[in-house]
Amino acid sequence: MNSWNLLWLETRAEWLKAWRQPAFAIPTLVLPLAFYALFGIVLARPGGGNEAYLMATYGVFASLGPALFAFGAGIAHERDAGQLALKQVTPLPVPLYLGAKLLTCMGFTGLVLLALYALAAWAGGVVLPRVTWLQLALVHLLAAVPVGLLGLVVGLSFGASAAMGVTNLVFLGLAVLGGLWIPVFLFPGWMQALSQAMPSYHLAELALAVSGRDITGSALGHGAAALGFTLAFAAAVAWAWRRAHR
Amino acid sequence: MRTVSTPSKPPHAAPPVHGLGLVRRYGAVTALAGVDLDIQAGRVTTLLGPNGAGKSTLVGLVLGRLRADAGTLQVGGHAPGSLAARRLTGAMLQAAALAPQLTVHEHVALQSGYYPDARPLADTLALAGLQDLAKRRYEALSGGQQRRAQFALAMCGRPRLLVLDEPTAGLDADSRRALWQAVRTLADEGAAVLLTTHLLDEADALADRVVLLANGRVAADGTPGEIRSRVAARSLRCLTALPLAQLRALPGVTAAEPRGRHVALRTLAAEETLRALLAADPSLAELEVTGTSLEDAVLDLLHKEAA
Numbered sequence: 409m410n411s412w413n414l415l416w417l418e419t420r421a422e423w424l425k426a427w428r429q430p431a432f433a434i435p436t437l438v439l440p441l442a443f444y445a446l447f448g449i450v451l452a453r454p455g456g457g458n459e460a461y462l463m464a465t466y467g468v469f470a471s472l473g474p475a476l477f478a479f480g481a482g483i484a485h486e487r488d489a490g491q492l493a494l495k496q497v498t499p500l501p502v503p504l505y506l507g508a509k510l511l512t513c514m515g516f517t518g519l520v521l522l523a524l525y526a527l528a529a530w531a532g533g534v535v536l537p538r539v540t541w542l543q544l545a546l547v548h549l550l551a552a553v554p555v556g557l558l559g560l561v562v563g564l565s566f567g568a569s570a571a572m573g574v575t576n577l578v579f580l581g582l583a584v585l586g587g588l589w590i591p592v593f594l595f596p597g598w599m600q601a602l603s604q605a606m607p608s609y610h611l612a613e614l615a616l617a618v619s620g621r622d623i624t625g626s627a628l629g630h631g632a633a634a635l636g637f638t639l640a641f642a643a644a645v646a647w648a649w650r651r652a653h654r
Numbered sequence: 655m656r657t658v659s660t661p662s663k664p665p666h667a668a669p670p671v672h673g674l675g676l677v678r679r680y681g682a683v684t685a686l687a688g689v690d691l692d693i694q695a696g697r698v699t700t701l702l703g704p705n706g707a708g709k710s711t712l713v714g715l716v717l718g719r720l721r722a723d724a725g726t727l728q729v730g731g732h733a734p735g736s737l738a739a740r741r742l743t744g745a746m747l748q749a750a751a752l753a754p755q756l757t758v759h760e761h762v763a764l765q766s767g768y769y770p771d772a773r774p775l776a777d778t779l780a781l782a783g784l785q786d787l788a789k790r791r792y793e794a795l796s797g798g799q800q801r802r803a804q805f806a807l808a809m810c811g812r813p814r815l816l817v818l819d820e821p822t823a824g825l826d827a828d829s830r831r832a833l834w835q836a837v838r839t840l841a842d843e844g845a846a847v848l849l850t851t852h853l854l855d856e857a858d859a860l861a862d863r864v865v866l867l868a869n870g871r872v873a874a875d876g877t878p879g880e881i882r883s884r885v886a887a888r889s890l891r892c893l894t895a896l897p898l899a900q901l902r903a904l905p906g907v908t909a910a911e912p913r914g915r916h917v918a919l920r921t922l923a924a925e926e927t928l929r930a931l932l933a934a935d936p937s938l939a940e941l942e943v944t945g946t947s948l949e950d951a952v953l954d955l956l957h958k959e960a961a
Binding site (some may be wrong): 418425428489491496497498500501549 | 656
């Protein structure tokens with residue numbers, strides 16, 4: 409069996425695992441939508457000109473849930489249950505195992521994004537050219553990669569209950585300091601400095617740049633920062649994986 | 655000229671497991687203190703020993719889940735835990751589980767895809783006795799059925815090395831016997847089976863070879879018959895009024911333990927012991943003399959090891 413085939417089968421299994429746990433999957437899907445509906449639609453000033461802004465940042469927010477909770481904290485649970493130990497002795501190449509998890513995570517993010525875009529277009533008054541929608545979708549989908557890797561680092565480094573706590577903290581940090589709920593330019597100076605250290609901040613700026621907003625710094629710079637975070641998290645996953653072996 | 659088709663599997667030069675002078679420490683505790691282990695194809699090798707003897711550590715080394723502090727170890731000529739070694743290995747771990755949301759069929763199909771030369775799915779299910787449970791989710795299986803599903807995953811890839819760590823823990827008598835039979839079939843197909851157990855009847859029923867571990871060393875290594883014959887002792891069982899201390903002082907007696915209403919004696923000189931016993935206790939009743947069971951032999955060997 410070639411690697412692509414194996415990746416497909418493994419991803420399918422991961423997808424079924426996530427999908428057949430509705431108590432886990434549904435909150436992950438609904439939470440970002442509920443947040444967006446509340447802050448982006450119900451409480452937003454109509455005609456304030458910020459419709460696209462909110463959707464760009466909430467799209468990044470939508471990628472946090474599946475990546476951190478379903479797959480990060482999820483792997484900690486699998487490890488505690490003894491599922492990971494059994495996987496580690498099978499001849500499944502490690503990159504395929506983790507790749508399948510990331511792809512599934514992106515799949516879930518894609519579902520949330522579809523619902524979010526529909527909500528934004530119909531009820532949120534967001535009007536964008538078709539190309540911009542597609543570019544935005546690309547940024548939002550790819551955002552799941554660094555965040556998913558970060559989730560795996562947490563999941564591989566802590567036991568299930570500790571991982572849940574740490575994940576909540578990471579989730580909050582990425583959402584608040586990344587400027588996904590409140591724009592970063594409203595923060596005091598020291599908080600703005602902290603934002604620079606959040607991958608979510610750079611991802612949000614990228615999404616804003618794509619949606620035609622003026623941003624602080626260059627899109628290229630934020631892209632490079634996001635890539636840097638991705639590589640650093642990937643290295644951290646490799647390290648955590650070896651440690652999780654025992 | 656016609657070409658002769660070569661057999662589908664090339665002859666394997668490297669032994670399934672080849673280990674020399676294996677040492678593993680946990681802080682100040684030495685779990686393995688220099689163990690040599692070679693495992694042959696087509697045979698069931700059983701690691702036997704009390705808790706803490708080093709069985710699980712040795713299995714951890716073979717699977718590449720632990721690293722040895724000293725010594726060399728190869729699995730089919732490859733480093734343990736490497737992808738090449740894992741392709742030759744199937745394993746059933748002690749405290750393991752499968753994803754509860756997937757069905758037995760989904761699990762076996764997925765795992766079979768990992769191996770280059772997997773067994774047909776229907777054969778795997780039949781060998782593990784799971785034909786009727788294929789569509790059931792793992793979470794809906796009983797404890798024993800879950801163990802069988804784990805066994806199916808361990809052997810679905812036709813591994814050259816099958817590692818079974820306490821495979822029958824939690825199984826009822828029927829399931830245990832069925833699993834023994836399946837293990838036998840796999841060994842007859844040519845797999846090298848490495849099995850840990852603390853159940854002596856399991857070792858006696860299944861093993862071609864018993865490796866007895868005690869305190870991180872190999873205390874004995876041979877067929878169950880050889881292990882038994884290394885201990886010339888016999889067992890006596892009787893109903894007697896004599897206190898244990900007096901029984902232990904009888905000629906030839908190495909051990910005396912209460913067994914319900916009876917007392918069990920181990921002796922190296924059955925006739926002398928009997929004569930002395932009958933003389934000392936005229937009320938002696940329900941006397942029974944038996945040969946050495948594997949359990950008795952192992953206990954004697956462990957006793958010697960500790961002395």
